[in-house]
Amino acid sequence: MATMQMDRSNLWDVSSRVIVYAAIGAALYAVTAPLSFLIPGTESVSIRPSFAFVTFFGFAFGPIVGLFTGLVGNMIGDQLSGWGLLTSWNWSVAIGLVGLLAGLTPTYLRSWMNDRGRMLAAAAIGSAIATIVGLLFVFTDIILGTTEDFNSALTVNYVPAVISDLVTVVILTPILVAAWQPVKEQLGR
């Protein structure tokens, strides 16, 4: 993977490659956001397949790309839907954090990811941990007054979002990584 070749010193470089991949990731997240669907039998838990782009772009291209994909992709998606660029700005930051954390996974697990199976496992596990940790930022809803107390923030916001996004990232991120790997080698990247 691209990030697997990164050492920690160039992890935060913002090159033309990082800019373009970040823009592609954010645009993909925004345009595929309408592919979401509700889990049958629930009224609030919707699965967003596009969320996998956040963890995939982070995992494949680094933390800056992941951060941008989540942060800007979610803001633009909200903006295009009419919800507003900054109405749920803290959710955009949370999703950006998910991408950033997913982007750190390959760097810190580089020595462990020595075969294809382990790399795909790392993509799934790293994305899952990034989702669980990154989305903790949505508890800022309590400070912003969007949610009244910890109980509502947990049961209405955090848990449904984590469950639905975990389903997405655990399935789709390794698939996207597996699809990208041979193409990357073909391109000589």
Add this chain to the structure above:
Amino acid sequence: MNVTPRYLGRGSWLSRRDPRVLILAIVLFVFATVQVWDARLAIVLFAIALLYYRSARIPWRAVRFNWLYVLVFIGFIVTTNTIITGGQLRETTGDALHVYFNLPLFGTPVSAESVSYAVTQLLRFLSMAAIGFPVAFAVAPGDIGVAFARLRIPERFAYAIDLTFRFIPSLAADVRTTIDAQRIRGYDYEKAGRGPIGRVRRTVPILVPVAINAIVGAEDTIDAMDLRAFGTHRRTWLRALVYDRTDRLVLGGFIGLFVVVTILAFNGASRLYVLPFLIP
């Protein structure tokens, strides 16, 4: 599925403003509104937001589904918050509530306080959504990147935002083409059944080709940028943005609004105001 940016407010009073004004207006308004729990002040903010929205002259027919989405989402948030909080609203608890009845199953008291809370929250969200619409529909898509760059956001970040908006129309077309191509092969990602995991897996034949094509196609953009020595010097932007007197007045108005609301919030507007006519 139309997700491409639409310049619906073209020619309106608001679209003639410097795009930085619209972005800063959202920031100031959102941070003012989140401080307010007094319904009287929330109504004033809602009126300001509506006036601002009207000045963008966005055709209703073109955005009615966006508003429907917003209303459903806000309705869900307001309802669940009111139910889940169980009557523990903005420092108002227990005996202080004027209870009408308890909700079956949940046992949550529906009171004058909870209705006031729901109304205020509804007004807050509607106000923020109304202020947000013009950035989506009354700013020329090509001006977004330069607006962020002129707001002193790091130029590479601003350029990435600009690129994102440029990629959206072509990627949206790619998504539509891929969906159509898969349907021709007898594959329908919307087909129900097989549970949530099956539904997620059904999106793979759409998401994977779109993503891989986009990344492979991005190589051309990267090469073009590198060949033009991108990033070796400070970037300049062809589009010049200059605040005129009206822009300064609008911006000053929003700064004033933020300051006034913050002062009022420190003096009681951040506490829930129970609408007197709701108290039995």
